[in-house]
Amino acid sequence: MKKIWRQRLLSALLSIFMALAMTGVSVSVRTQAAENNSTVPSGTVKVHFLDVGQGLSILVQSDGKNLIYDGGDRKTSRFVVAYLKEQGVTKIDYLISSHYDADHMAGLIGCLKSFKVKNVISSNYVHTSKLYRSFVKAVKEDGLKMKHPPVGKSYRLGSASFQILAPETIEAKGSNNNSVAIKLTNKENSFIFTGDAEHESEKAMCNSGIDLNCDVLVPGHHGSATATSWDFLQKTVPEYAVISCGKDNKYGHPDKDTMDKLQSMEIQVYRTDKQGTVTVTSDGKNLNWSAAPCNDYTPGDESDKGTVTEQTVTKQTTQKVTEDxxxxxxxxxxxxxxxxxxxxxxxxxxxxxxxxxxxxxxxxxxxxx
Structure with missing residues (x-):
């Protein structure tokens, strides 16, 4: 009788122990999910191409890790910060400033002020603008250092990874070819972001020996004629191109030459000036887009170009003596x-x-x- 009672007691204790263990596991899982605070399913990668007008900003999320590649212009800084918060972002593991033009860098200052940032990757040159100095100041105030990794350097980002493609060298004049370019990979899916990299930088990437084949390409310099060369397209062979540019922008982006190339190669096109913010989720094999490609290959309004160039605007900005x-x-x-x-x-x-x-x-x- 005592033996039967003892067996029942042990069985009851074992059931209680298992119930507590299971409860502990579930609590642990819920806690980790809350800490990640991410709406992206485990094992997948979500890429957000934000509509920041005539600029560029890309958010990448994977297993609770976040990467922001450029932050758009100062006019859209509040939008970028608000958008990241809506996606559950509380920390940024990698903040990448491709280069120091205002339409790429300004919004990153808002990100540095609003989120805990772990790593800052940027191009190894100095800009003359006050905005650049504000960026450097914000980085230092966070106790961080700007890293300038070499071509080929790789980093983990949740279930994904990214590799530095450019710049191979730093140009003394101009900043577009100094852009930090990366290749993001999630198993069989890959993406390439090149900032404002132009033909010279694309040529260096083609000669680097790194596999440039990708599913999604963000054409450099907002679809300008100074980027997206035939050689680069033939190396990357993307299925999709995402062009980030402003509606009715004064530069005429994207350029007719670029759009003709994309159309001739039957590359499907997404455009933030036509479709707004676009997202895509990768499970490592398939891509699930938030919308169908617009496949609008028409160039920007050439009549808006006038005689103003981006270099002129940048020069006027950086040489401005008096500021409010x-x-x-x-x-x-x-x-x-x-x-x-x-x-x-x-x-x-x-x-x-x-x-x-x-x-x-x-x-x-x-x-x-």
């Missing part, structure tokens, strides 16, 4: 004309340019302006 100065509080979401507006503490308020403040996603104070 504003005051920014230690906490808050607005910038001010004075350091004593409302409840501001003048002792902790900082003076910045309006451009720097807006790049952080700050809006003008309703009382001051």
């Amino acid at each position: 100065q504003v005051w920014v509080s230690a906490t808050g979401s607005k910038y001010h004309k004075t350091n004593h507006c409302g409840n501001m503490n003048p002792d902790t308020a900082k003076k910045e340019t309006k451009e720097e403040a807006e790049a952080q996603g700050l809006k003008p104070c309703g009382k001051c302006y």
Whole structure:
């Protein structure tokens, strides 16, 4: 009788132990999922091509890891930060600034101010703009250093990985060919992002010995004629091209020459100026897009080009001597004309340019302006 009672007691204790163990496992899984705070299923990679107008910003998510490649212009900085938060992003594992043109870099300052960033990858050259100095300052304030990895260097990102494709060398004049280009791979699926890399950089990538074959290519320089050479297309042979450019932009992007090449190779096209933000999910074999390709091969409005070039705009911006100065509080979401507006503490308020403040996603104070 005692033997039977003992067996029943042991069986009951074992059941309780197993129930507790199972409860512990489920709690552990829920906790990890909450920490990741990601809406992307495990083992998959989701790539977001954000509609930032005439600029570029790409978010990559995989197994709770996040990568942001460029952040668009300062006008869309708040949108980029808000979009990342909507996707459950609380930290950024890799923040990549392809190069230091405002339409690629400005929004990254807002990301540095809004999220915990673990690594910053950028091109190894110095820009003359105040926006660049604001970017460097934001990186340092986070206790980070700007890394300039060599071509061929690889990194893990959840179930995916990415490899540095460019730049092989740094040009003294201009910045487009100094763009950091990467190849993102998730098993059988791959993507290539090249920033504003032009023909010279594409040639170096073709000669690097790295496999450039990919499923998705983001044509360099917003579809400009200075990028997406025949040689580069024949090396990458993408099934899809995603062009990030602004609607009715004054540069005429994307260029007719680029669109003719894509059409002749029967490459399916997505365009942020026509479709807005586009996303694609990779399970390592198949790609699941948020929308069908628009396959609109018409070039940008050539009549908007005028005589203005991007180099002219950049030169005018970087050589501007006087800037509007504003005051920014230690906490808050607005910038001010004075350091004593409302409840501001003048002792902790900082003076910045309006451009720097807006790049952080700050809006003008309703009382001051």
